[in-house]
Amino acid sequence: MSTPDQRPHRSGFVALVGRPNAGKTTLTNALVGEKVGIVSNRPQTTRHAIRGVVHRPAGQIVLVDTPGLHKPKSLLGKRLNDVVRDTLSDVDVVVFCVPADQPVGAGDAFIARQLREVRAPIVVVVTKTDIASKKAIAEQLMAAHRLVENAAEVVPVSAVGGDQVTLLEDLLIGLLPEGPPLYPEEQTTDEDVERQLAELIREAALEKVRQEVPHSLAVTIEEIIRRPDTKRPDGEFVEIHALLHVERDSQKPMLLGKGGQIIKAIGSEARVGMETLLGARVHLELHVKVLGEWQDDPKKLNRLGY
Template sequence: MTPPDQPPYRSGFACLVGRPNAGKTTLTNALVGEKVGIVSNRPQTTRHAIRGVVHRPGGQLVLVDTPGLHKPRSLLGRRLNDVVRDTLSEVDVVVFCVPADQPVGTGDRFIARQLREVKAPVVVVVTKTDAASKKQVAEQLLAASQLVEAAEVVPVSAVRGDQVELLEDLLVGLLPEGPPLYPEEQTTDEDVERQIAELVREAALEKVFQEVPHSLAVTIEEMTRRPDPKRDGGELVEVHALLHCERPSQKPMLLGKGGQVIKAIGSEARPGIEALLGARVHLDLHVTVLGEWQDDPKKLNRLGY
């Protein structure tokens, strides 16, 4: 029982929504205090509802980072939008992210229309203030406040940490009273294999360009653990992953001349995977063509979408 002179413990879910590249995942990671979702400047980087848990003495905030709401051009796009809409119907607070460095556009207005049907309070966050001038930020705060009826409008830089703590206080204050929903040591409910697959995809997004990023999916085919011959008492984890592209012409882009690109992807992804697993990692990457998977229900199911 909470003592009479102590504020009640609050816990609940806050969903982050916004158009693609609005800074939702960067903000989620900043609030949690560690990386729970991958970040890239490519659209459609987030393809699942990712939960990050913020632990405080007086409350627990569960952030649900969602894919960017957009005009879908494929079955995958429609499924990603469905993930957002389903999440919006189940949370206690909605965080509507509007980037400071880009004018309010049709995508923002489309999301604002969707939020009129939501019963939960809305906090509008003007993100990426570090990438905009003070004048731009002021103009965006005004424009964003006119998009939707909001409980609060807050400018934030997740990169610099500006006003992140203030936003956290605001969100926890809007949650219902209730006990913790996750154990104190847990910061995400993402399973390990999906986290590894996402780290590989994040590395690939940094190494390939043109049309490949939209067409790329990663699956973990096998993980085996054995004693590390190079470290007494240590563990070596062998991870076998498949990078799926849609067209035969994309496969050479992912492999690179003499396998240079696929090797670079492995080198980029390995440190994050080793930090996640707490062990040395041997990463075995292969590229396969899975024709037009973004519009094939069976292939989407196989890939976890």
């Protein structure tokens, strides 16, 4: 309960939408102040609606970083779009991310049409201003105004450089309803640990492989074994077994690499993030499995958690 001299505390859900690779996850991580979603220059990196929690004295923002809205080419793509639409029907504010370094195109117009049915206020954020000229940013701001004529705000932001991130936080809190915090202060995401571990592996793999593998890649955690760490008193040692699923036999050697070099590099990179996440030493075992055409198979999608 606020006194007459205090501003009322506000809290609510904010969905970030935009075409694939528009900077949504980088912005989520910048607002939260730590990594809650994986970042890659490959489209369709985010496959689940990730909740990141921003704690500020004036309010609490629960950020939902959705997959990129797009015209689907597979059952997975359709399900990703369904995740976005389900999310939009149940949030207090929508942030529409439009990158400053690329002209507004058909993908942005497609999303703007979807947003016409949304009742929540829309804030258009022109992202990636650190890699665009002032002229390009000004043109994109005008294009954003034309794209969403009823936008509550249009804000240029660099999540990488931190420019205007605090201003955006203040704007979003001001648009939220009055209410108590929805999550405890120590919590920054509601992603379960197993999914976060799988996403760390997928992020490392996306950085290491090329060609068509990224879209065909899914990761599952098969087993987590915890035991006392013999090298650190009171420490924990965690053994993690994971599978990297691809769709075709020809993709398997791309992930393994010559003499297993690529899969080892993926494991080394992912393990660093895992040890930070778990606060423990980690042994990571990775194996590659072919799961034929899983993106269009309902049963396989369910098995992989989509």
